[in-house]
Amino acid sequence: MFKVPPIPTERIPELLRAMPKAELHIHIEGSLEPELIFALAQRNGLSLPYPSVEALRSAYAFTNLQSFLDIYYAGASVLLHEQDFYDMARAYLVRAAADNVLHTELFFDPQTHTERGVAMETVINGLHRACVDAKTDLGISATLILCFLRHLSEESAFETLEQAQPYLDKIVGVGLDSSEVGNPPEKFARVFARCRELGLHLVAHAGEEGPPAYIWSALDVLKVERIDHGVQAVHDAALMQRLAQDRIALTVCPLSNQKLCVFPNLTDHNLARLLDAGLAATVNSDDPAYFGGYINDNFTQVFAATGMTVRHAYQLAFNSFEASFAGNADKRVWEHKLKERFERFMEHDY
Numbered sequence: 001m002f003k004v005p006p007i008p009t010e011r012i013p014e015l016l017r018a019m020p021k022a023e024l025h026i027h028i029e030g031s032l033e034p035e036l037i038f039a040l041a042q043r044n045g046l047s048l049p050y051p052s053v054e055a056l057r058s059a060y061a062f063t064n065l066q067s068f069l070d071i072y073y074a075g076a077s078v079l080l081h082e083q084d085f086y087d088m089a090r091a092y093l094v095r096a097a098a099d100n101v102l103h104t105e106l107f108f109d110p111q112t113h114t115e116r117g118v119a120m121e122t123v124i125n126g127l128h129r130a131c132v133d134a135k136t137d138l139g140i141s142a143t144l145i146l147c148f149l150r151h152l153s154e155e156s157a158f159e160t161l162e163q164a165q166p167y168l169d170k171i172v173g174v175g176l177d178s179s180e181v182g183n184p185p186e187k188f189a190r191v192f193a194r195c196r197e198l199g200l201h202l203v204a205h206a207g208e209e210g211p212p213a214y215i216w217s218a219l220d221v222l223k224v225e226r227i228d229h230g231v232q233a234v235h236d237a238a239l240m241q242r243l244a245q246d247r248i249a250l251t252v253c254p255l256s257n258q259k260l261c262v263f264p265n266l267t268d269h270n271l272a273r274l275l276d277a278g279l280a281a282t283v284n285s286d287d288p289a290y291f292g293g294y295i296n297d298n299f300t301q302v303f304a305a306t307g308m309t310v311r312h313a314y315q316l317a318f319n320s321f322e323a324s325f326a327g328n329a330d331k332r333v334w335e336h337k338l339k340e341r342f343e344r345f346m347e348h349d350y
């Protein structure tokens, strides 16, 4: 185990921003800033039910997951053409590179678009082109994870998989998102089994608002490799043991949890408790345009609120590389860069 250098506490925010990291839980439609929503609406000749950027932004006051999802799907309705998807992903990737993100796995929700008559090809080609360009000119590696909307039917998920079939070389895996409570993982057992046969990686949102039982079934029925959110696992000791033993990563999103009232305050967040119990937790932004911050804001704010340590910082960044679906050669390079960055910090080199 890497011996973390004794970096002074007051330099932790700076360290958190500078350290290399991977982002594994980011809905690309949730990176759509109000300014870009308005620009795309204008470009596409659409009118919005808000008079200004400020009016739209001030509507971002959420009480739970559903209150957010309603406005999130409305925002995504300005995306029509391949270039729109490209521009959205490009804006996020530029922002992520500035936060020292070396690798990211972008969630996208095709049903939000195909239900409005936008072709799967338009969605995937636009996002994929942004990923290719980002590797070349930003030096950031980016891959795509197709998410099924769990409030829709199993039949719709199968139809979506069918539409994605010609583009499977452009996606690394599938996930499950949208309204959790009342839509348990079991509903998608067969479609996940099919995705597994196709060689795709599998993840699912579970235990954000839903019970530990949904995390168990994401693991045992869907056979996912990571759990998105998973913060409700602390209510089940046997589940905590299982997650720790199998090194199942949790992609935790502190500002999202705060904004959707999963925890009353950021000071109540259980991230340190998850790490201290030996779970492979990571920090992510979820929907940064809606929740008030990108990945570095998530890191600095949760550390400031809960008093986590340099050891936690190292562990979180290490976990993010380890839990990614990148190849082992890339992981070793990133982990080496991480160690080096921590060591250089001791020499006051920033």
Ligand code: HPA
Residues within 6 Å of the ligand: 027, 030, 065, 072, 177, 178, 179, 180, 205, 208, 256, 286, 287
């Ligand atoms: O945090 C989330 N949970 C479920 N679905 C979502 N879709 C975007 N963000 C989320």
Ligand SMILES: [Zn+2]
Residues within 6 Å of the ligand: 025, 027, 177, 205, 228, 286
């Ligand atoms: Zn999410």
